[in-house]
Amino acid sequence: MANRHLDSTASGHRGPETSTAQPPAKSVMAPPEGTSESDRRTVLAERLRSQMAGGYWPGYVHSYPHKRAYRPLVSMDMRATWAGVTDLNLYVHVPFCERKCSFCNLFSYPVPTHEMRHVLDAYVDAVVRQIEYYREYIPAPRVTSLFYGGGTPNVLASDQLARIQEALTEAFGTREEDVEECIECSPDRLSPEYIRELRRLGFDRVSIGVQSFFQEDLDHVNRHYSAKDVYEVIQNLRSAGLRMNLDLIYGLPGQSESSIMRNLDQVAELGPECITIYPLAVRELTGIGRLPQSSLMSTRDKYALYDRVRMRLEEAGYTCQTVVRYVKSDSSTYQQQRLEYAGVPTLGLGAGARSYAPSVHYCLPYRVQSGLVSGIVRDFLKSDFGSAQHTGFLLGPDELRRKHLTLSLLDPGISIGSYERVFGASFDFVAELGALMDAGLVESQDGDFYALTRMGRKYSDVAAGVFQSERVTELYSAYRPE
DSSP states (O other): OOOTTTOOOOOOOOOOOOOOSSOOOGGGSOOOTTOOHHHHHHHHHHHHHHHHHTTOOOOOOOSSSOGGGOEEOSOOOHHHHTTTOOEEEEEEEEOEESSOOTTOOSSOEEOOHHHHHHHHHHHHHHHHHHHHHHHTTSOSOEEEEEEEEESOGGGSOHHHHHHHHHHHHHHHOOOOTTSEEEEEEOGGGOOHHHHHHHHHTTOOEEEEEEEOSSHHHHHHTTOOOOHHHHHHHHHHHHHTTOEEEEEEEESOTTOOHHHHHHHHHHHHHHOOSEEEEEEOOOOTTSTGGGSOGGGSOOHHHHHHHHHHHHHHHHHTTOEEOSSSEEESSGGGSOHHHHHHHTTOOEEEESTTOEEEOSSEEEESOOOSSHHHHHHHHHHHHTOOSTTOOOEEEEOOHHHHHHHHHHHHHHTTOEEHHHHHHHHTSOOOOHHHHHHHHHTTSEEESSSSEEEEOHHHHHTHHHHGGGGOOHHHHHHHHHOOOO
16 A cells, blocks of 8 residues: 555555656756846746656655655654644554555565564554654644555554554544544455444545556556455445545556556446546666566656546546546545645654654654665664654745645645735745746636646646755755665
8 A cells, every 4th residue: 555644645645656767856946046037937937848848757746845855853842843733634654564566665564474463563552652642742633634554554453443543532532523534455455344343443434555457467566356356345335334545556567558448447437436546656676666667658658648547537527636636526535635735734653654743844764675664663663752763854934835835736726815824925936836827837717826727737746846945956866765
């Protein structure tokens, strides 16, 4: 499974996280100081056009900044970090799987079946201690969403999930009925009994990593279930009254355009409330990342397929909400991400989970390789959390503005009036917004609200780069995965 906290797509994420072998978008940096606003606008628009024409893809943009900008933090004053927070998203990370998918670069590792129960019991103990640790610093918040990501969260037995759910309620209060509680699941571990337990424990939405309905595709990515398993799981989820999201990937080794379209037909026929479909991300240190580039789809091919994917799902009655997410209505979307984009902080719990506090994003150490991940998890199991070392990114006034604009651009759009009310200052990214308009990526009907065009949605990951600071760009360039 995958999610945008440890990447997502997230993502929640949340889908296989991103990117190609191309470097971060250094060419989207602002022109040199002293350049006039009109010249800056022209230069930025030309760079955007060049990137689109060249099939450039920086990877999925689902937060600002990406974790590639995180660096060790000398100290963390948790009381100051969470001071004044009243509304709060909760994210719980479960970094365990039965097997590692060949596309996965997430914070996860496979645990042998005979060790699973012992390891998971110890992990739940540590998560409960971590929840109790944060209780002092975020007293009586209004919890606005809850999401379990991984890894494969449904490796947890129902009694283990119940312990975490009870600890969250004890620490942060009873969640209101309309709060979305979602869990990512692999379809091969969703029995009718387990599904009923999820409902009993308060979950109302399940995100299922289907990836493909064709066995040859699943074999390529080390997924051990069949389309028949997925159909049965969907029927059982519906019988239990659970809403669902289905994840698909296109661009897998050996996939043809015809098989991708047949996948879309099958998922649309099943009619989940939400469909998330990702172009395959080829990342270092993954099984697919070791394949020759000639055996994989190019970014140009994936951009071309995006148009067909969107058209097919729109014909089936879905609305394109982000570059990867299609929904039947706003009520069936991925609520935690929407709330984060609206400015609600997120507390990440579990090894590797990211927290988005008001002025700092942070997490415990993060790695990709299974051996390094397992070592970090072992440290997590014995942590007292008060002395833990964190890695993260401090957001000063300029970076907070850039974050606001980046996330607003992605969903639902940029409001000049809202920006000026939030920051108490006039809008100061005129050249960047103008460049997006000149490149055909955003439009406005009233001169205040600017939303992505159809082409802008397709290239939204590129478009978001205009708000990236030089500091973040330099950190991205220096990042090396482990």
